[in-house]
Amino acid sequence: MNRTLLFPTAIWSDKFEIDNVRLTEYALNLKKDGGIVLHELDGWRTTDNDIIFSAEFSDLRKLIDDRLEKIKLEVGFSDDFRFVLKTGWIYITNRGGWHPPHNHPEGDISCAYYIKVPQDSNSGFGINDPRKQNTWRALAMGAQSHTPFTVGRFATVPQTGDFLVFPSWLEHFVSPSMSDDDRIMVTLNYKLEK
Ligand SMILES: [Fe+2]
Numbered sequence: 724m725n726r727t728l729l730f731p732t733a734i735w736s737d738k739f740e741i742d743n744v745r746l747t748e749y750a751l752n753l754k755k756d757g758g759i760v761l762h763e764l765d766g767w768r769t770t771d772n773d774i775i776f777s778a779e780f781s782d783l784r785k786l787i788d789d790r791l792e793k794i795k796l797e798v799g800f801s802d803d804f805r806f807v808l809k810t811g812w813i814y815i816t817n818r819g820g821w822h823p824p825h826n827h828p829e830g831d832i833s834c835a836y837y838i839k840v841p842q843d844s845n846s847g848f849g850i851n852d853p854r855k856q857n858t859w860r861a862l863a864m865g866a867q868s869h870t871p872f873t874v875g876r877f878a879t880v881p882q883t884g885d886f887l888v889f890p891s892w893l894e895h896f897v898s899p900s901m902s903d904d905d906r907i908m909v910t911l912n913y914k915l916e917k
Contacts (some may be wrong), residue, residue, distance in 0.1 A: 751815075824895065840882050845880060850878075
C-alpha cells in the first residue's frame with residue numbers, strides 16, 4: 724500500500740566544534756555591560772539584535788550558512804534564493820530560567836546554537852504538535868511505540884555545541900534550567916530572499 728506524508732514539520736540538528744570558551748567570555752562580558760534582564764523568565768538577553776553580526780560569530784555564521792544552503796535545497800526552495808541573516812541575540816539563563824511557548828516572527832527559518840550548557844541544567848527545548856486539531860495525540864497511550872504519528876510533544880535537552888534549525892513559525896518552549904551555572908545560547912533568524 725502506498726503512503727503519502729503530508730505537511731511535515733522538521734527540525735534539523737548538528738554539532739559544531741568552535742571556540743565556545745571564547746564565545747562564553749564574550750557573552751558574559753556583554754552581560755556585565757548591560758542588556759535586558761527578563762525578570763519574569765529569569766533570563767538575560769542582549770539588547771542589540773545586530774550582535775550576531777559581530778566578528779566573534781564569524782565561524783558560527785559560516786557553519787550555519789553551509790547548513791542552511793543544504794536545507795534550502797532539501798526542502799525544494801529555488802537556488803535563486805538564499806537564507807539571509809536578519810537578527811540574532813544571546814540568551815543567558817541560570818536556575819529557573821525558562822521560556823514559554825513562542826515563535827520567531829523575525830524569520831522564515833530560525834536557529835539555536837548552544838555556547839555553554841551546564842551538565843546539570845537539564846533544560847529542554849520543546850515543541851508541541853503544531854496541528855492543533857490533531858486528536859491522534861490523545862491516542863498516544865495506546866501506542867505500541869513512539870513514532871511521529873503517536874507523539875504529541877517533542878523535547879530534547881541540548882548540550883554545549885549543539886545546533887538546531889527549525890521553521891520560525893514553529894511554536895517552541897524552553898523548560899527551566901536546574902543549574903546555578905550559566906546556560907548560554909544564541910538565537911538566529913533568517914529570511915528567504917532572492
Ligand atoms: Fe525561541
